[in-house]
Structures are given as structure tokens and as C-alpha cells.
Amino acid sequence: xxxxxxxxxxxxxxxxxxxxxxxxxxxxxxxxxxxxxxxxxxxxxxxxxxxxxxxxxxxxxxxxxxxxxxxxxxxxxxxxxxxxxxxxxxxxxxxxxxxxxxxxxxxxxxxxxxxxxxxxxxxxxxxxxxxxxxxxxxxxxxxxxxxxxxxxxxxxxxxxxxxxxxxxxxxxxxxxxxxxxxxxxxxxxxxxxxxxxxxxxxxxxxxxxxxxxxxxxxxxxxxxxxxxxxxxxxxxxxxxxxxxxxxxxxxxxxxxxxxxxxxxxxxxxxxxxxxxxxxxxxxxxxxxxxxxxxxxxxxxxxxxxxxxxxxxxxxxxxxxxxxxxxxxxxxxxxxxxxxxxxxxxxxxxxxxxxxxxxxxxxxxxxxxxxxxxxxxxxxxxxxxxxxxxxxxxxxx
Numbered sequence: 001x002x003x004x005x006x007x008x009x010x011x012x013x014x015x016x017x018x019x020x021x022x023x024x025x026x027x028x029x030x031x032x033x034x035x036x037x038x039x040x041x042x043x044x045x046x047x048x049x050x051x052x053x054x055x056x057x058x059x060x061x062x063x064x065x066x067x068x069x070x071x072x073x074x075x076x077x078x079x080x081x082x083x084x085x086x087x088x089x090x091x092x093x094x095x096x097x098x099x100x101x102x103x104x105x106x107x108x109x110x111x112x113x114x115x116x117x118x119x120x121x122x123x124x125x126x127x128x129x130x131x132x133x134x135x136x137x138x139x140x141x142x143x144x145x146x147x148x149x150x151x152x153x154x155x156x157x158x159x160x161x162x163x164x165x166x167x168x169x170x171x172x173x174x175x176x177x178x179x180x181x182x183x184x185x186x187x188x189x190x191x192x193x194x195x196x197x198x199x200x201x202x203x204x205x206x207x208x209x210x211x212x213x214x215x216x217x218x219x220x221x222x223x224x225x226x227x228x229x230x231x232x233x234x235x236x237x238x239x240x241x242x243x244x245x246x247x248x249x250x251x252x253x254x255x256x257x258x259x260x261x262x263x264x265x266x267x268x269x270x271x272x273x274x275x276x277x278x279x280x281x282x283x284x285x286x287x288x289x290x291x292x293x294x295x296x297x298x299x300x301x302x303x304x305x306x307x308x309x310x311x312x313x314x315x316x317x318x319x320x321x322x323x324x325x326x327x328x329x330x331x332x333x334x335x336x337x338x339x340x341x342x343x344x345x346x347x348x349x350x351x352x353x354x355x356x357x358x359x360x361x362x363x364x365x366x367x368x369x370x371x372x373x374x375x376x377x378x379x380x381x382x383x384x385x386x387x388x389x390x391x392x393x394x395x396x
Contacts, residue, residue: 015349020047023369023376025355034379036368037355041187041219041332044246045291046369052249052287059283066279068272074282081286085228085293087237088257092266093277095252097218097244098133101181103256103271104242105137108179108212109157110265111239117265121178124214127163129360131188132181132216141181164194166201173205179212179239180205184230187219190361191327191334199234206239212262214240218254219332222246223292223370226302226330233329246292246370251284292370301370304377305330308366311381319388324362333366334359339393347391354383 006012015033017025023046025033038044045052059074066072079091094100105124112121124141132138136155139147143160159177161168163186180202186192206213213236220230221243231238239262244254258266275281291297309326312335316323322344324336337344342358349355357365368376 013346013349015355022046022048023372031353033349033353033355034376034383035355036366036380037357038367038369039250040245040357041224041367042245042248043250044222044224044370045249045288046371049249049291049371051291052284055283055287056251056280059280062279064278064280065275068277072277074279075277078282078285081289082255082257085289086241086257087231087259088241089260090258090263092256092271093281094244094254094256094273095275095281097242097254098135098138099273099276100218100242100244100254100256101132101138101141101216102135104181104214104216104240105141106271107240107256107258107262107266108181108214110270111212111262112178114265120176122157123159123176124157124178124181125159125161125169125172126181128160129163129186129189130183130216131186163189163192164198166198169202170205173209173211177209177211179214181214181216183216183220184234185220185225185329185332187332187365188359190336190359190363191332191365192361193327193329194234196234199236203236212239214238214242216242218242218244220329222288223298223301224330224332226298226305228293228298230329247288248281248284249288251281253281253285301330304372305333308377309333312366315381315385322388322391322393331368331370335364335366337362337364343394344387344391348383348387351390352383352387354380354387
């Protein structure tokens with residue numbers, strides 16, 4: 001038998017972490033890596049946060065799972081907290097970002113299937129180079145052919161237009177349009193923030209045509225950009241937001257948040273999840289919000305983000321043939337390169353024990369835990385500088 005016990009869908013590298021300490025991961029051979037990948041924006045509190053660990057331990061000793069057939073004091077408390085902190089009136093809990101986006105898609109369509117809705121409105125406008133997940137609906141929502149290969153036929157009901165092109169979005173709106181699904185900052189697409197004009201324009205189009213504006217904040221949400229959610233920095237109120245990754249701090253957990261109006265089609269029997277909203281996940285989510293949902297923490301994220309960005313912008317001038325420019329918000333930063341970013345990411349990892357993440361558009365993602373301090377920032381630049389100095393651009 002040639003197949004591996006773990007289905008070989010990931011090209012796993014030789015880094016094999018067995019332990020985490022704050023902003024570092026320790027390999028089974030003892031190698032210590034500076035983690036500026038954070039599980040792709042998941043471990044926002046690092047790897048040994050006492051508040052998060054303690055909350056999970058206490059809840060595990062009391063109750064880990066109970067069917068959603070029963071009342072959920074834990075879920076009700078966390079949902080109310082999210083409602084109080086955000087635009088939302090109601091929340092559905094999931095186990096992942098893809099599930100949260102699936103829920104958002106269903107919510108957008110169900111809005112128009114309501115008694116006084118227009119049942120012909122089933123098409124959702126999405127944007128080029130987006131990443132919304134790996135389920136059939138979420139790969140169908142993306143125009144990336146590499147994710148489509150082998151899984152045809154795709155689900156219908158999605159129309160792709162260029163990201164950050166308001167005129168293209170406006171031209172795509174028609175009698176079948178149900179709404180928009182957009183990442184305020186494209187993560188896998190290369191840490192590409194949408195413009196203010198684009199996001200506010202989508203909100204205006206949605207209002208004009210009674211469409212739903214659904215945001216995928218799976219990667220950019222939960223304090224990563226310096227506000228609890230990125231939409232706050234665009235001065236808009238969305239109808240639906242999918243959130244995950246950082247909201248569990250490492251525990252598998254996501255949510256779909258919506259206004260009362262947007263959720264009018266999501267009544268009894270329309271959706272469900274066996275594990276969604278389990279008490280263990282709710283404890284993790286509450287601990288994360290305890291840590292990040294306050295002005296002091298969010299201000300620190302913004303300050304650290306500005307510090308790293310400023311130093312990056314100074315640093316890249318030393319290597320004009322290697323680096324192009326820096327983009328992003330808060331501690332969701334992208335270093336656009338003049339060569340493919342993946343070989344450089346591998347070089348930093350294998351030769352300098354620095355973990356980052358490659359993305360589209362020749363971009364290196366810099367996604368540190370939000371609890372980094374000056375020591376970790378200095379270590380990052382030491383490793384990045386050493387890596388740039390001895391990196392050999394692959395031929396061809």
C-alpha cells in the first residue's frame with residue numbers, strides 16, 4: 001500500500017511541532033521556530049496563553065458536548081457578547097471558516113426566498129482571487145481554477161468580477177443577484193485590502209437594490225487588523241459576516257453573524273451543525289474575547305502593526321531586486337516580492353527557523369500572534385535580514 005495514513009492532500013514540510021511557547025513552536029527534534037504564521041492567522045494569543053488554556057481545561061472538566069436539541073447557556077452567552085460587540089443581531093456557531101461561509105451563503109439566498117422576497121434572486125457576486133474555503137460551495141464561490149480541478153461540476157449561482165473594481169461589481173448586478181460575498185482584505189490572494197471606495201460602494205449598491213452584503217472575515221477578523229473586525233475601518237455595516245480562525249485562538253470554531261433583517265429566512269430546520277456551538281468551543285471563544293475585545297489590546301495591535309510595517313518598508317530598500325512593497329492592516333501584513341514568495345518562505349523556514357506563509361500575487365504573509373513583544377519583533381527582523389542576505393533566487 002503506497003498511500004500514507006494521513007490522506008496526502010497537503011504537501012507537508014519537515015517541520016514537526018510538538019510544543020508551543022508563546023510565539024515559538026518547538027519541533028520534535030528540539031528546533032525552535034519563531035512563529036510569524038500563527039497557524040495562518042489562528043493562534044492570535046500565541047501557543048501558551050494561560051487564559052485560553054485555563055478556560056478550555058475548566059470547561060472540558062465540566063461538559064464538552066451536548067446536542068443542539070437542548071438549550072445552550074454557553075452559546076447564548078457568547079452569542080450575546082458578539083451581538084453586543086458587533087453589528088449583528090444573531091449568530092450561528094460553526095466548527096470552521098468554510099462552514100461559516102457556507103452559512104453566510106445560505107443566509108444570503110434564504111433572505112430572498114422569504115415570503116415577501118424575490119425567489120429569482122439566487123446569484124451571489126464574488127471576486128477574483130478570493131479564497132472562501134474548500135467545500136463545494138466555497139470553491140464554487142472562487143474563480144481559482146486550481147481549486148476547481150477534479151471537482152466538476154461546480155455549484156451554480158456565483159458570478160465572478162474583479163476585486164476592488166466597483167464599476168465591474170455595479171455592471172454585474174442584475175435581476176438574479178442576491179448579494180455580494182467579499183473579503184475586505186484578501187488573505188490567500190496576497191494580503192490585498194479593498195479600497196474605501198469599493199467597500200462603501202458595495203454597501204450603497206446593496207442598499208439600492210435590496211441585496212445582502214456578506215463579508216468573509218475568516219482571516220482578517222478578530223482583532224487581526226487592529227479593530228475587532230475589519231469592516232469597522234471601512235465605515236460600513238454589513239448584513240452578514242463569516243468569522244473563524246482567531247475567534248477560537250487555536251480551537252476549531254467559527255460563526256456566521258447577521259442582522260435580524262438578513263437572517264429572516266433562517267428559521268427552524270433551515271440549517272444545523274452537530275458540533276457547532278459546543279460548550280468547549282464557547283469557552284475558547286469567550287476567553288479570546290476576554291483578551292482581545294478591549295481598546296487597550298486593539299490599540300497595541302495597531303501600534304505593533306505600524307512598527308513592523310515601518311521597519312519592513314525601511315528594510316526592503318536594502319534588497320530592491322527581491323522585494324517590492326508592503327501592504328495590509330494591523331498585524332495582517334503582506335510583503336510583495338519581485339520573485340515568487342514560496343521559495344523565500346521555505347528558505348526562511350529551513351535555514352533561519354522563521355515561519356511565515358506564502359500567498360498569491362508573489363506575497364509573503366506576515367501573521368504573527370497578536371501578543372508579540374519587542375523581543376519577538378527584533379528576532380523577526382534578525383531572521384528576515386539573514387534570510388534575505390543569503391537567499392539565492394531559483395533559476396528560471
